[in-house]
Amino acid sequence: MQNDIALFSELCDELFKEETNQPVANPISTSDLYQKLDLSLNGNGLIDEDLKNILKDIIKSTPKTASKSFFNQLFGGRIGKATLGDLLAVMFNNSMYTYKVAGPQVGIEKQVLKNICKLAGYSKNSDGTLAPGGSMSNMMALIMARDAKNKSIRAEGLSKPMTLYTSAASHYSISKNAALTGIGKNQVRLVNTNNKGEMLAEHLEQLIKDDISKGLEPFFVNATAGTTVLGAFDDIDAISQVCKTYNLWLHVDGAYCGGVIFSNKYKHLVKGLENSDSFSVNAHKMLGTPLSCSIIVTQHKDQLHHSFSNEADYLYQTDGDDFNLGKTSLQCGRRNDALKLWTLWKSVGTKGLEKIVDKQFEMAQIARDYINNNDDYTLYSFDNSISVCFNYKGISANELCTALYENSELMVGFGTFSNTEFVRMVTINSLLEKEDIINFFKTLETFVGAHLLKNVTT
Ligand SMILES: *Cc1c(COP(=O)(O)O)cnc(C)c1O
Numbered sequence: 001m002q003n004d005i006a007l008f009s010e011l012c013d014e015l016f017k018e019e020t021n022q023p024v025a026n027p028i029s030t031s032d033l034y035q036k037l038d039l040s041l042n043g044n045g046l047i048d049e050d051l052k053n054i055l056k057d058i059i060k061s062t063p064k065t066a067s068k069s070f071f072n073q074l075f076g077g078r079i080g081k082a083t084l085g086d087l088l089a090v091m092f093n094n095s096m097y098t099y100k101v102a103g104p105q106v107g108i109e110k111q112v113l114k115n116i117c118k119l120a121g122y123s124k125n126s127d128g129t130l131a132p133g134g135s136m137s138n139m140m141a142l143i144m145a146r147d148a149k150n151k152s153i154r155a156e157g158l159s160k161p162m163t164l165y166t167s168a169a170s171h172y173s174i175s176k177n178a179a180l181t182g183i184g185k186n187q188v189r190l191v192n193t194n195n196k197g198e199m200l201a202e203h204l205e206q207l208i209k210d211d212i213s214k215g216l217e218p219f220f221v222n223a224t225a226g227t228t229v230l231g232a233f234d235d236i237d238a239i240s241q242v243c244k245t246y247n248l249w250l251h252v253d254g255a256y257c258g259g260v261i262f263s264n265k266y267k268h269l270v271k272g273l274e275n276s277d278s279f280s281v282n283a284h285k286m287l288g289t290p291l292s293c294s295i296i297v298t299q300h301k302d303q304l305h306h307s308f309s310n311e312a313d314y315l316y317q318t319d320g321d322d323f324n325l326g327k328t329s330l331q332c333g334r335r336n337d338a339l340k341l342w343t344l345w346k347s348v349g350t351k352g353l354e355k356i357v358d359k360q361f362e363m364a365q366i367a368r369d370y371i372n373n374n375d376d377y378t379l380y381s382f383d384n385s386i387s388v389c390f391n392y393k394g395i396s397a398n399e400l401c402t403a404l405y406e407n408s409e410l411m412v413g414f415g416t417f418s419n420t421e422f423v424r425m426v427t428i429n430s431l432l433e434k435e436d437i438i439n440f441f442k443t444l445e446t447f448v449g450a451h452l453l454k455n456v457t458t
């Protein structure tokens with residue numbers, strides 16, 4: 001193992017070098033992949049030297065999500081102390097289901113959950129767990145809401161249609177989860193948004209009333225803190241009023257931007273969060289930990305237990321339920337996703353996490369200012385969002401993003417809202433500085449000047 005650690009360290013050096021020298025890896029087309037890289041698995045193994053060389057080839061052509069040219073997704077960058085925690089978790093190789101097997105790691109997870117509950121403004125009855133990602137966190141919320149509405153569903157299954165509500169701008173996992181949980185995709189009502197992508201509470205109420213008048217059973221509302229395209233925040237206060245009137249479970253999907261709970265400057269964006277029933281946040285997005293680190297908390301500890309616990313004599317042999325975390329998780333064996341957030345949090349403090357979040361908004365403002373001061377750009381996103389959506393010289397966003405990728409210039413994606421397609425630049429890498437943001441635009445402009453404009457008919 002010592003040799004492998006040394007090899008790992010050598011490979012990391014190689015990766016760091018590549019991230020600087022070739023921040024956007026030359027993409028290999030899918031049809032060439034198995035010719036260009038030896039990914040084959042064979043009867044005979046390789047000597048270490050050959051394995052190392054293949055790994056180096058793979059490092060070269062793997063997309064560099066921690067580079068300064070990566071703006072493509074709702075994660076990016078690499079924060080050392082968080083990565084350290086994840087590497088340690090791999091070495092420990094505990095499974096989080098019991099205290100017997102995970103020991104202090106259970107305490108670490110519980111501490112993270114407790115502090116997140118507190119920041120969310122949740123009561124003493126709150127608890128939570130870590131799920132394999134934001135989609136699964138949303139599914140856990142949906143299951144708790146379903147079971148809270150009707151206690152017998154866990155045993156008997158659904159007996160009548162139940163309806164749920166989420167905005168048209170929300171994440172696709174809501175309708176996917178409706179399918180997975182037996183609720184049915186057709187029972188998902190898409191609530192209209194305003195031009196900023198924020199859910200309209202009046203329309204929500206109207207949809208609920210319509211369903212009640214048809215004899216259906218509304219049970220769940222999903223509000224989003226940071227919609228996937230525009231990065232918009234639904235008005236939790238207004239939505240929670242509606243939920244209270246009709247006795248519906250309110251979940252706040254903060255996978256993308258729920259991290260604002262750490263920021264005194266931006267936590268107003270989730271005002272009213274303390275009135276929600278559950279809340280999820282992906283630390284691997286705004287807080288910059290490695291994937292995955294998705295946290296779901298609820299004010300109804302009993303419900304979490306009711307929906308997810310199962311007796312299993314072969315597993316739970318010591319200690320109480322409070323320390324046997326398998327009683328409240330989706331999985332049985334479960335990797336330790338809490339440690340990477342804990343090592344980061346412990347090392348920089350809550351104040352350091354606040355800085356990480358604030359930095360992203362600061363970088364987004366720099367990007368918006370640049371766009372607003374340059375007539376060649378049109379801005380489509382709004383203040384208080386770290387998704388900066390724009391078009392340049394009327395060039396198709398799809399074509400532009402694809403060309404930037406194929407020519408190894410920049411990794412950035414595109415999105416659509418109200419039938420308009422635009423580039424979506426995400427300033428989620430808190431290690432970036434102003435010059436990196438300006439450099440993004442300069443790279444784009446130089447590239448368009450040299451390659452693309454001749455193809456554009458305006
Ligand atoms: C990213 C995201 C999710 C899904 O999270 P995964 O960890 O990718 O499963 C859910 N909701 C929103 C708003 C997101 O941005």
